[in-house]
Amino acid sequence: MVRLRMAALTVKCFGSKIVPALRCTMSGPPVTPLEFLLCRHKQSFLVDSSGLAERSAASSQRAEGEADSLRSLMDQLLSED
Numbered sequence: 001m002v003r004l005r006m007a008a009l010t011v012k013c014f015g016s017k018i019v020p021a022l023r024c025t026m027s028g029p030p031v032t033p034l035e036f037l038l039c040r041h042k043q044s045f046l047v048d049s050s051g052l053a054e055r056s057a058a059s060s061q062r063a064e065g066e067a068d069s070l071r072s073l074m075d076q077l078l079s080e081d
């Protein structure tokens with residue numbers, strides 16, 4: 001029972017508690033751990049193999065799709081049902 005309660009609180013904090021040290025961009029506002037994870041995942045798809053930022057519409061669309069897929073998975077994992 002205690003472990004279940006701890007897991008529920010962890011899930012709630014992961015998705016809703018803003019952490020001052022976590023920012024999606026250097027000058028951006030603090031975000032939740034979930035928002036940070038999704039943002040960094042999306043950003044990882046906007047970098048080419050040599051480490052340079054890609055700014056094409058195709059790479060942006062791919063990054064959005066990947067972030068949406070991860071968000072869907074995280075929503076399933078973090079749901080309280």
